[in-house]
Amino acid sequence: xxxxxxxxxxxxxxxxxxxxxxxxxxxxxxxxxxxxxxxxxxxxxxxxxxxxxxxxxxxxxxxxxxxxxxxxxxxxxxxxxxxxxxxxxxxxxxxxxxxxxxxxxxxxxxxxxxxxxxxxxxxxxxxxxxxxxxxxxxxxxxxxxxxxxxxxxxxxxxxxxxxxxxxxxxxxxxxxxxxxxxxxxxxxxxxxxxxxxxxxxxxxxxxxxxxxxxxxxxxxxxxxxxxxxxxxxxxxxxxxxxxxxxxxxxxxxxxxxxxxxxxxxxxxxxxxxxxxxxxxxxxxxxxxxxxxxxxxxxxxxxxxxxxxxxxxxxxxxxxxxxxxxxxxxxxxxxxxxxxxxxxxxxxxxxxxxxxxxxxxxxxxxxxxxxxxxxxxxxxxxxxxxxxxxxxxxxxxxxxxxxxxxxxxxxxxxxxxxxxxxxxxxxxxxxxxxxxxxxxxxxxxxxxxxxxxxxxxxxxxxxxxxxxxxxxxxxxxxxxxxxxxxxxxxxxxxxxxxxxxxxxxxxxxxxxxxxxxxxxxxxxxxxxxxxxxxxxxxxxxxxxxxxxxxxxxxxxxxxxxxxxxxxxxxxxxxxxxxxxxxxxxx
Numbered sequence: 360x361x362x363x364x365x366x367x368x369x370x371x372x373x374x375x376x377x378x379x380x381x382x383x384x385x386x387x388x389x390x391x392x393x394x395x396x397x398x399x400x401x402x403x404x405x406x407x408x409x410x411x412x413x414x415x416x417x418x419x420x421x422x423x424x425x426x427x428x429x430x431x432x433x434x435x436x437x438x439x440x441x442x443x444x445x446x447x448x449x450x451x452x453x454x455x456x457x458x459x460x461x462x463x464x465x466x467x468x469x470x471x472x473x474x475x476x477x478x479x480x481x482x483x484x485x486x487x488x489x490x491x492x493x494x495x496x497x498x499x500x501x502x503x504x505x506x507x508x509x510x511x512x513x514x515x516x517x518x519x520x521x522x523x524x525x526x527x528x529x530x531x532x533x534x535x536x537x538x539x540x541x542x543x544x545x546x547x548x549x550x551x552x553x554x555x556x557x558x559x560x561x562x563x564x565x566x567x568x569x570x571x572x573x574x575x576x577x578x579x580x581x582x583x584x585x586x587x588x589x590x591x592x593x594x595x596x597x598x599x600x601x602x603x604x605x606x607x608x609x610x611x612x613x614x615x616x617x618x619x620x621x622x623x624x625x626x627x628x629x630x631x632x633x634x635x636x637x638x639x640x641x642x643x644x645x646x647x648x649x650x651x652x653x654x655x656x657x658x659x660x661x662x663x664x665x666x667x668x669x670x671x672x673x674x675x676x677x678x679x680x681x682x683x684x685x686x687x688x689x690x691x692x693x694x695x696x697x698x699x700x701x702x703x704x705x706x707x708x709x710x711x712x713x714x715x716x717x718x719x720x721x722x723x724x725x726x727x728x729x730x731x732x733x734x735x736x737x738x739x740x741x742x743x744x745x746x747x748x749x750x751x752x753x754x755x756x757x758x759x760x761x762x763x764x765x766x767x768x769x770x771x772x773x774x775x776x777x778x779x780x781x782x783x784x785x786x787x788x789x790x791x792x793x794x795x796x797x798x799x800x801x802x803x804x805x806x807x808x809x810x811x812x813x814x815x816x817x818x819x820x821x822x823x824x825x826x827x828x829x830x831x832x833x834x835x836x837x838x839x840x841x842x843x844x845x846x847x848x849x850x851x852x853x854x855x856x857x858x859x860x861x862x863x864x865x866x867x868x869x870x871x872x873x874x875x876x877x878x879x880x881x882x883x884x885x886x887x888x889x890x891x892x893x894x895x896x897x898x899x900x901x902x903x904x905x906x907x908x909x910x911x912x913x914x915x916x917x918x919x920x921x922x923x924x925x926x927x928x929x930x931x932x933x934x935x936x937x938x939x940x941x942x943x944x
Contacts, residue, residue, distance in 0.1 A: 360421035361395065367425075368491070368499050373434040374406040374481075375500035378534035389532045402461070404532060406481060407436040407505060408452075408468065410461020431456055438571050439506050440468045442579045443647045449578070466916065476507045476623050476648055481533055482519040482547045484512035488535070498535040503568040508623055508648035510548040511557070513564040520544040548622075556619045563623075566651050566661035577668065579650065585668075586638065589657045591709065592674070592726065597702055602638045614656050625649050674700065674709040674726030676733065683736050684719035685768045686749035691734070710737075718743025739769075747777050754778045818868040825872040828856050833879035839892050846886040847879050888926050890914060895930040904931055 365383065367376045381392045390400035396418055397411040409415075416427035431437045431453060441449040455464050482504050491498045503509065504519055511518060522533075524543040536542045551557060579585060590596050595607045608627045611634060612620070620626045625648065627634055636643045637653055651661065658664040680695040697714040703724055712722045723737030746767065753763040754774075764774045832855050836847050845851060853859040853876075866873055881889070894912035898904055909927055 361418050362422065364396075364419040364422045366423060367434055368495055370501045370503055371434060372406060372500045372502045372505060373409060373412075373430055374404060374532075375535070376434065377404065378532045379497070379499065381532050382534060392532065399459070405461060405464060406500070408440075408456055408461070408464045409435065410456055410464060411459055413457040414459070427457060434502060436502065436506055436571075438573065439567065439647055442570070442573075442577055443650050444468075444644055445580050446578050448644075463917075478505060478507060478547075480521040480547065481505060481535075482509075482521050483535060483544075484515055484517060484519055485544075486515040486517055487512060492537065497537055500535055503564070503571055506567045506571065507646075508651070509564045509567055510622075511560045511564045513561070513568040516561050518546045518548055521547045551618075551622070553616070553618055555616055556622065559615060559619045560622075562655060562660070563648075563651065566655055567648075569661045570647075570651065573665070580644070586653070586657060590638065591702075593657065594706065594708065597704070600702070604632075604635055604638070607638070608632060608634055611653075611656055615652065620652075623648055623652070625652060675711045676727055680713050681733055682715040682717060682719060683713075683721055683734065684715060684717055684743060684746055685766070686746040687715075687717045687719065689717070712740060715743075717745050719746060742777060750774055750778050818865075822869045822871045825856070825858065825862075825869060826875045829872055829875045829879070832856050833875070837879070837889070839889065839896055841897065844886070844889050844893050846883075847881045849876055849880060852876055852879070884920060884922060887913065887915060887919070887923055891923065891926045891930060895933075906931060 363383075365376060365379050367373070377392070377396060380396070381389060384392060384395065386392045386395070389404075393400045393402055393404070396415050398414050398418070399411065402411060412427050412430055416425070416430060420426070435456070437453065437456065441452065444452070452464070452467060455461060455467065481500055483498070483500065484504060487501060487504075488498045503513060509519070522535075522542050522544050548560075587596065587600075590602060590607070595603045597603060612627055617626065625633065625646075633645065633649055634653070637645045637650065654661060654664045658667070675698060678696060678698065679693040680698060681691055682689055682694050684690055695713050695715045699712040699714070701710045701712070702708070703710050706724070709725045710722055711725055712720065714720045719742060720740040721736045721738065722740055723732075723735055725732075727733060750763055750767060753766060754760070758766075760771045760774045760778075763778075764771045767774070829852060832852060833847055836845060836851075836855070849862075850859065853862045862869065862872070862876075890913040891909065894909050895904065897912060898908060906927060909930065915923065
């Protein structure tokens, strides 16, 4: 164990604490510091999600009394990623951070290959920098500033900065200099003139900071199950429990604005929308930044979401509910135990159908806004035998239809409908099963008849036109440009030209078009080669071009093919630098 290790400051990144130890230790090389703290020098210290933490905690516990679990929870970005992963996967990530092999951590959480607003530099707030020096005598890297999607300090609402001189060393330890004269910096965010975008960035940084400080790391992986009640409450769910995706996307775009969403690489497109996946049952991990955007859109903020987390959507309150049968002795008392909730096909609002044991069934459209709403009836689905018998008894006693209607809380026409004269056949007063009546009164959803196919379509001409359109679109997609490439597949091509349904249903009538599509479709390896070329173009001018940078930007996984290795070496050699073992000579 070490006899000394500096205690962490509030919101300090573990990487930053290690940097301060490195300065105090007097070690001439970071490798000696790594040996002191981790027992090895063959590692790279990852700021967001470091590894070897079990060994680190063992060596520093004597002076800090901080356990490995606390280091991970309070001084790394693990709480930022873990809630949005399956529990098993989150536990696996934690074990990777504790263990000696952290080479696959970035890929494991999706930070490699230029993930959504992933950061390549450590950033700091100029105001926090000055305040930290006054308060603690030295500056440090704040954890909340390093999270993806954070461009603004959540405390001071000012733009974060990155150090431009001296240049960061990936294999070293970057510390925040104690004097402004020792470094140069610039704003990490490109020039943004829109006050609306800046305001949204401030809100997002506050949500991320609050998520990092959460006492309990809860699983938010099953996004649809968690968000469906709120989506339904806001009218984005149909009466068949389907999401109104077009309406949701439109209002989501309006709420944030295109500039903000593009900055966070979270734009919504009709071809493939992450918002669709976030509101479906498919087992896909949603990037934390995007999930937080959806939470703020639906709930207003992260804190408001946490307050209602796990709460069941109850648009009509909790069981039991009052029986509104005026003919029953328990009228107005909370005795109804059965509630069926559906959706209004016109408004999307919830409709509650309340069934009492007395046979009285009524419904109303919600949600209830006050306690008085519990005593309201929208429509009576079945009056029940008790009500019908009571109405007939009133008429038999000589009460008028109007008097009976006033007593039972209905109109005169309803009383006339349900009461019979003594000469009527008994079966005419037979009580009808209430659930059968509910089913009978439900509107029948009728399908529109299909239009007859137009037999006069000139398929030869259409095939010729579509084949040319396919060739043009495929050439655009295959062109190497600064725009992130998309794999050329049947579905992608069909969506790009807006003919997905036609091509899917009329393949046999479009032979030339299908031939062009099959000719341009890419294999996985071909697409990976094109991504390598795009990554090389993206990093053009940033010399020397390093192998790991190219692999990361291209999004390649380990154990890639020899063809990809050849393409990587080819692009590196074209940069006119000799590359050997990740070092430029």
